[in-house]
Amino acid sequence: MLERQRAMSIPRLQEIISRSLKKRQSLQNSETDLIRLIDGSGDELPGNILESYGEGWLISTTGPGLNPELRDALASFGKPLYWKRLDQHQKESPVHVSGPEIPGFFTGMENGLKCRLSFQSGYSQGIFLDQRDNRAALRAMVKPGDTVLNTFAYTGFFSVAAAAAGAVTSTLDLSQVYLDWARENFRLNDMPPEDHFFCKGDTFHWLRRFAKQSRKFNVIILDPPTFSRDDKGKVFRVEKDYGRLFELAAACIVPGGKILACTNYRGMSTQDFMAQLSGARLEAAEMPDDFTDSPYLKSVWATFP
Numbered sequence: 001m002l003e004r005q006r007a008m009s010i011p012r013l014q015e016i017i018s019r020s021l022k023k024r025q026s027l028q029n030s031e032t033d034l035i036r037l038i039d040g041s042g043d044e045l046p047g048n049i050l051e052s053y054g055e056g057w058l059i060s061t062t063g064p065g066l067n068p069e070l071r072d073a074l075a076s077f078g079k080p081l082y083w084k085r086l087d088q089h090q091k092e093s094p095v096h097v098s099g100p101e102i103p104g105f106f107t108g109m110e111n112g113l114k115c116r117l118s119f120q121s122g123y124s125q126g127i128f129l130d131q132r133d134n135r136a137a138l139r140a141m142v143k144p145g146d147t148v149l150n151t152f153a154y155t156g157f158f159s160v161a162a163a164a165a166g167a168v169t170s171t172l173d174l175s176q177v178y179l180d181w182a183r184e185n186f187r188l189n190d191m192p193p194e195d196h197f198f199c200k201g202d203t204f205h206w207l208r209r210f211a212k213q214s215r216k217f218n219v220i221i222l223d224p225p226t227f228s229r230d231d232k233g234k235v236f237r238v239e240k241d242y243g244r245l246f247e248l249a250a251a252c253i254v255p256g257g258k259i260l261a262c263t264n265y266r267g268m269s270t271q272d273f274m275a276q277l278s279g280a281r282l283e284a285a286e287m288p289d290d291f292t293d294s295p296y297l298k299s300v301w302a303t304f305p
């Protein structure tokens with residue numbers, strides 16, 4: 001695969017990049033600059049993913065390095081360019097490759113909502129772009145005053161999307177760093193974080209606690225990592241345990257409420273995933289149009305009677 005790319009000239013690569021950018025022209029506008037620009041095989045560049053994060057570009061590769069011709073072809077577009085290796089075991093921050101550097105935090109935009117980003121705060125940049133359509137769907141479906149619980153929330157951008165439609169959100173994550181980042185995302189959008197709830201801790205623990213308190217939500221977002229441990233060290237594996245997680249969440253849903261159940265686990269079909277979700281009407285959602293390689297994110301909206 002690397003050989004094929006090595007054989008490609010810089011002008012040929014520039015052509016491929018320009019074509020991919022053109023294909024996504026309608027997605028990128030003054031309201032949205034957080035999109036996937038090249039998606040591996042889906043855009044003739046297997047093993048390479050290019051994403052726009054606000055003013056910057058990030059090229060991620062499955063291989064150990066960035067192919068020099070591809071680096072030069074990308075650099076010719078003049079954007080701040082960063083690179084990272086896609087490696088689930090050694091998760092490192094991107095490194096600067098060319099163009100102006102972007103130090104510290106900066107801002108990107110999704111459907112008019114601002115998102116705090118960083119190329120220096122670790123492996124992930126502050127937002128998962130593959131959830132853009134799900135965030136838009138959430139924003140479109142909630143009504144002012146609805147309650148939304150965003151579990152495994154990371155930097156809370158699902159919460160921001162729901163709050164933009166008037167929902168009262170609860171943002172739940174194990175990490176204090178990400179909860180503080182989520183608060184910053186609210187502030188960036190002129191929404192006082194004090195009007196919302198932030199819960200630090202384990203999703204399984206909190207869901208049991210909410211159920212005991214009979215605390216219920218209109219919508220719950222479930223987007224867990226493929227593998228996780230709860231606060232008692234009990235292991236969670238998507239392929240075996242999603243049904244248990246879904247049941248805990250279902251106990252905290254108002255009649256007529258919804259759960260968005262997601263997983264990016266590649267080793268399971270959408271059908272097998274859906275078979276783990278019971279007691280609700282299920283509707284699978286597609287990945288966003290800029291994700292042109294094989295779809296990996298399974299998203300199911302579950303509506304309760």
Ligand SMILES: C[S@@+](CC[C@H](N)C(=O)[O-])C[C@H]1O[C@@H](n2cnc3c(N)ncnc32)[C@H](O)[C@@H]1O
Pocket residue numbers: 127128131151152153154155156157158172173174175178201202203204223224225228229230231
């Ligand atoms: C893949 S990210 C979720 C992405 C997020 N749903 C989004 O679209 O922005 C996983 C997050 O789950 C959190 N996490 C992992 N295990 C957890 C647990 N048991 N309870 C709560 N949060 C957990 C991590 O800290 C991380 O922020």
